[in-house]
Amino acid sequence: MITVGLTGGIGSGKTTVAKMFEALGVPVYIADHEAKRLMHTSQVIRKKLIKLFGEKAYLNNELNRPLLAEAIFNDRKLLQQMNAIVHPKVKAHFIKWKAKQKAPYVISEVAIVFENDTYKNYDYIITVTAPEQERISGVIARDHSTKEKVQAIINNQWKDAEKVKLSDYVISNTNMESTKKQVLQLHNLLLKNATSD
Template sequence: MKIGLTGGIASGKSTVADYLEQLGATVLDADKIAHRLMEPQQEAWQKVVEYFGEEILLTNKQIDRNKLGEIIFNDPNAKEKLDQLTHPIIIKEIEESLKRLEQKKEIIIVEVPLLIEAGMEDLFEEVWLVYLPREAQIERLMARNNLDYQAAVARVESQMPLAEKKDYADLIINNDLSEQELKEELRQLWNEINLNNEYC
């Protein structure tokens, strides 16, 4: 069974993915795949450097993620271009990983922050959304990244609202909970999908 796990900044995607992995899921992290594909001389690296110029590079030829982030955060057109350059390469890599893993009849969870924005829903049998109210999301982002309110709001508003993502989700995981309550919710969910997976 292939499940796409998504959410928004500071919504708790990685917490959910980590716990599901502890319970026995095979987890792929799209961000880690993207980082690997952006290593020097990789295809995505070459395309990004060709477009944005060598001024985004550190002395060791790694992409300066802070510098690139500043560019795309302040320019929606630059962000769109970065997505056009990198998404097809990342999606292809995820597809190949899924093909290798699905033969083992495992429950595979792929954590993809921009799953819906990148139009990747069809890669998965189900899309799960980690959801919490907007104000709770802003508060968690402020605490996690040591940001003031306005900076946190700007980052949250630069993404597709979680409320809109609900329309694309087969299952919504409420993360406006204590850690213990979240773990219990996930444990029950894991037991259910394992049971269903046995009869697939």
């Protein structure tokens, strides 16, 4: 079974692309959803996040997202420390999830693979790209965020050009029809690769 990493900068449309693969019958693992779930349910993660961010990391038994977002906003080291707590647990969960799938290939939709060197864990990497201005306006509308905050997240991620160099495939997400066609072509190619392995 082939493992495909699906990545892209914030607002690039990787979740939209993931849903298109899912519609074609491909099992898709959304790493961000799992990370959020584990930050709520894992006592080990909870203790470590409280140690890193202080007692206010959780309020009324819920993860204090605004506090964490504010703390890591311009602090790359803190972001890396948080990822070092959460990512290994997500990886372990993904391995268990993958073992239960019955498909020629699976997709893991993950925001960061190049920045933390985990792209080597996948057989193939697909990077979704989109024009930066469209990404910014899309995220502002989706998350009710500010341009400054979205730009800070973009600045913390690798540039598309750097990601593309290390990717096996690129989906240029500029309009829905074109994106669907690219997904279908890639799906057929990955099915072929999976059966020839």
